Amino acid sequence: GGRHEPITPGAPVFVVIDRSVPACSEIPGDNCPTPWDYCCEPRESLTAHSATIQVVGPDGSPVAGDLAQAGLKPLDEVIVIGTVAARPSPEVLTIRATGVHKVTN
Numbered sequence: 001g002g003r004h005e006p007i008t009p010g011a012p013v014f015v016v017i018d019r020s021v022p023a024c025s026e027i028p029g030d031n032c033p034t035p036w037d038y039c040c041e042p043r044e045s046l047t048a049h050s051a052t053i054q055v056v057g058p059d060g061s062p063v064a065g066d067l068a069q070a071g072l073k074p075l076d077e078v079i080v081i082g083t084v085a086a087r088p089s090p091e092v093l094t095i096r097a098t099g100v101h102k103v104t105n
Contacts, residue, residue, distance in 0.1 A: 012055035012063050014072075016080060021049045023075055036074035051093040053080055055100060067100075077103040 017023075017038060025035035032039055038046055057063045072078070082097035
């Protein structure tokens with residue numbers, strides 16, 4: 001499981017951050033207006049605890065659509081089903097997701 005962080009509004013691509021990394025909104029006294037960007041966390045930690053998710057259809061091609069319209073909001077906890085895609089660099093883990101499920105409590 002991880003937390004949804006939008007990359008591009010209107011695109012089915014987003015970043016998940018491991019739940020062990022606190023969002024800025026979970027740090028007392030941090031008043032970051034966009035806690036889902038994890039600006040309070042060192043870049044090395046984010047790189048080690050994140051994955052870029054690209055939502056694809058059954059044929060493997062990217063789907064069109066807006067994740068917000070699908071009910072996902074920043075910092076939602078999600079479960080992603082998919083496969084690891086080619087890595088553009090050693091620091092970037094990319095998942096081609098065939099399923100994204102919002103965790104409800």
